[in-house]
Amino acid sequence: MKKYLSIILSLLLLLFSPHVDARKRKHHHRKVKARTHIKVAPAPPRIVDGICGIDVSHYQGTIDWEKVTHYENNPIRFVYVKATEGATIKDECYSRNVMLAKEKGFLVGSYHFFSTKSSAEEQFENFKQTVNKDTQDLIPVVDIEECKYWTADTLHKNLQIFLNEVEALYGKKPVLYTMPSFYNRYLVDRYKDYKIFIAQYGDGNPVLPDGNNWHIWQYTRKGRIDGIRGNVDVNAINPECDHNEILLNGLPDTNKSTAKKEQAPNPVPITAS
Template structure:
């Protein structure tokens, strides 16, 4: 009889615990792709073509998506409006990013970005994609970048997430953006190692990911170590 009681208790706990854990975390995120220790996500633009969001939401193990909204002072990604609506509908946490052009008018770049990246649509803080100096010397480039980041922070009342890749950071940004959270791109089995050994929040580990519902290659990323999605939640004031 005691054996049956023990078995009943074990089965009861097995059924209850997942539900309890989910209630403790009111926004239960999908926390694994190849491992249950990390939260994974993707970023998308028009380069991925049509996305079948019902399949992405149902079949992938991605918890979040960053969508390209704008580039420079005039370009608006043609898939942004559709993607942000459907990504929300099928349960992903959504953020938006702007591809920064350092030689383009900063105020016009901000105007372009905020015309698309509306606070009410955002779950995650804005992200600025930093990949080119535009031919400027490092000091000139950084001056332009920091002025733009200041404009973005004032507009959204929170610092943006910065995206760049390892070599670009080491050459142009090392030791200069310590106050910002980073997503670092490095497509290898080895985790990025920044020249100043600073911590970073997220790692974009492949540009050739595959996901149900998207026919093209997809950039995939994940949170590092102790970092979590709570750190990049959009604050609605």
């Protein structure tokens, strides 16, 4: 009897030992796989299809303009600086930003944040007194993104007055800056004669629902640029538009360049039309 039991046990061991080894190998494979880390290469900085620029205000604090050159792989060519808001607010960093950005060789323009707390006439007077027209390379921008205190009709009436005043002073229609939600609610099918500066973040170029074309795209508000503390808005001119259309009086006179301007590492590659 013992002899038969011994034979049976030997046969069982022979039958089941390969499966036991396979299970051991399987579990061992799982452990090795769990410790394996897949290395994903970081995405290279994208090249923006269009001339790149930034817009700044006191929110960026004191900017070291000597260090401002690129965003990712994109040379910065133009700068819009906040000048005023409403009827009384003047950006505390405006004069310094305009002076140093121009010394660096950037094309510079100014923008006004349009408020629904004060009349168009008062707001234009604030903008006119703050901005020296002779220092501007770019057409002014009107930032319109709120309608808290007016009806839509009152908004359009006052906005048009402000736009007309700017055009009368500068000889060109200003650029309208806004966001898709505000554009769709208040500006769609209006202001077709004005260039649109649209703030839209994420993948894909902006598409306006009325078929109107955008001229400048603010494609991120979280840009990180040497010389600027914290985030900054980064913009690109629509490559399908004539870049010279946002110039106020043509290109600056290069014969009057100062030594500092000649040392600027990123001259603006816009040719006069």
